[in-house]
Amino acid sequence: MKTVCIIGTGLIGGSMALDLRKGEFAARIIGVEQHAAHAADALACGLVDAVLPLEEALSEASLTILAIPVNAALQLLPRILDLLTPGAVVLDVGSTKAQLCAAVAHHPKRAQYVAAHPIAGTENSGPRAALAGLFQGKTNIICEQERSSQQALAEALALMEVLGMRTLYMRAEEHDKHLAYVSHLSHISSFVLSLTVLDIEKEEENIFALAGSGFASTARLAKSSPAMWGPIFEQNTAFLSLALQEYITHLQLFQQRLQQGNTPALLQMMEEANRIRPILEGKSRTPQPAL
Amino acid sequence: MKTVCIIGTGLIGGSMALDLRKGEFAARIIGVEQHAAHAADALACGLVDAVLPLEEALSEASLTILAIPVNAALQLLPRILDLLTPGAVVLDVGSTKAQLCAAVAHHPKRAQYVAAHPIAGTENSGPRAALAGLFQGKTNIICEQERSSQQALAEALALMEVLGMRTLYMRAEEHDKHLAYVSHLSHISSFVLSLTVLDIEKEEENIFALAGSGFASTARLAKSSPAMWGPIFEQNTAFLSLALQEYITHLQLFQQRLQQGNTPALLQMMEEANRIRPILEGKSRTPQPAL
Structure with a gap:
């Protein structure tokens, strides 16, 4: 020992x-x-x-x-x-x-x-x-x-x-690039979701009363320590900035289709997003049975 | 009965x-x-x-x-x-x-x-x-x-x-407005986070291996049923579109400060976002003790 x-x-x-x-x-x-x-x-x-x-x-x-x-x-x-x-x-x-x-x-x-x-x-x-x-x-x-x-x-x-x-x-750069997408971006999405809701919902009572478990889950990372995350964002600015730009571009596309009333296109985006389920649950890694 | x-x-x-x-x-x-x-x-x-x-x-x-x-x-x-x-x-x-x-x-x-x-x-x-x-x-x-x-x-x-x-x-409109922010927006943020990561991380194996519990929590709602959520977004387009615009604007501000290397401003945004913790945990509702 x-x-x-x-x-x-x-x-x-x-x-x-x-x-x-x-x-x-x-x-x-x-x-x-x-x-x-x-x-x-x-x-x-x-x-x-x-x-x-x-x-x-x-x-x-x-x-x-x-x-x-x-x-x-x-x-x-x-x-x-x-x-x-x-x-x-x-x-x-x-x-x-x-x-x-x-x-x-x-x-x-x-x-x-x-x-x-x-x-x-x-x-x-x-x-x-x-x-x-x-x-x-x-x-x-x-x-x-x-x-x-x-x-x-x-x-x-x-x-x-x-x-x-x-x-x-x-490789270290490869690590930082993947982590920008798979971890650091989700922290930003959550911090900024929380900020947006706090800015708009001046009545905090409403947030407490109306937030379901869905919002609580999506905003959970917004509770994270700024002292820990600020330096991570600072050190990973280049990859994170690309990741954030991609996220904003995808949100703008969603927004455009929403405003056009193009529900079929929104449904298609959501169905594509649903593909995260088997990946997060590890099912996509299940080997296929041998023939 | x-x-x-x-x-x-x-x-x-x-x-x-x-x-x-x-x-x-x-x-x-x-x-x-x-x-x-x-x-x-x-x-x-x-x-x-x-x-x-x-x-x-x-x-x-x-x-x-x-x-x-x-x-x-x-x-x-x-x-x-x-x-x-x-x-x-x-x-x-x-x-x-x-x-x-x-x-x-x-x-x-x-x-x-x-x-x-x-x-x-x-x-x-x-x-x-x-x-x-x-x-x-x-x-x-x-x-x-x-x-x-x-x-x-x-x-x-x-x-x-x-x-x-x-x-x-x-009132029904008031309900739809608040829900746009406190529930419907978080579903979009999660659907689109999943889409963005799936688009960029072509190697799904990476998502599975590198996603921590943070990403899983933030992307959880991306597993939700399009058949249920498409019609909600359609019926709440006006308020949701405002909410989504606010979210995009806040993300752009974060992006700008990230690219400027303005860590103090990012820290301030994260500290503000941290205010969601007592609200979600209901602590802000605790009555003050009587004097």
């Missing part, structure tokens, strides 16, 4: 702590946490055994998980590599990968780093939002695996296995 | 049948269902005791629930009123109210009709999607209550009480 350091004891770092302890992967978990209130919560919830300053934590740990907003990770990762002891491994778990990989591309200890993105989360944040089993059955992406040492990769994969994740490999 | 006729034994009609039987409101439930497969399912699931032709069903029932797509309801409601026996009551449960109320405004039996909208549902449809308790704790809207007889209103309210719903009253 290892001594694991978790930098950032929020939803993601905290949920990992729960599973790593339960899975007997970590004998000791050290938190590094700049917010005093989060540090106190992480200790009180038993997520970490101690909260220590960065240098001290890194000197003890053989595996470090960097789980802070992506702008802060961009600042901190080079310094962590500077401090990393021989044989120790650091992985990050952020939602953008290209800028971070570029920032440490020429670092002499690059091979001790694994660029990961375990795709899981909720709209909540902070140590008290940590959930056991959050990662179970979900997908982890590793980028630039050829730039990590075999040992570092093996340790990262062992960790993901304890969390119950399967790992796929992608 | 009553004999209740349910026209349309899908998600809404079928879920009502389950609760009305369990709540001992209905002694006998007669289905009217034009799709043979749905009729068979409704009988097999025990939602209804019999499926009969419209005239026969109306001659037996003292209370009729019209739970079919809103375009079909617009066609059928005048005929139902023509056939309605003295003292019998009909209520509809559709998601648009203005056109339907207008269609029967001058019907001699208008007072036997209650224009209702129990706000509940899922992305699934058909008798096998029926869920007990679907309406529990949710809101029902009644429009033009002054045009329904006291007896008809009392019967509708008794039914909604068995379902566990609280009833609010609104």
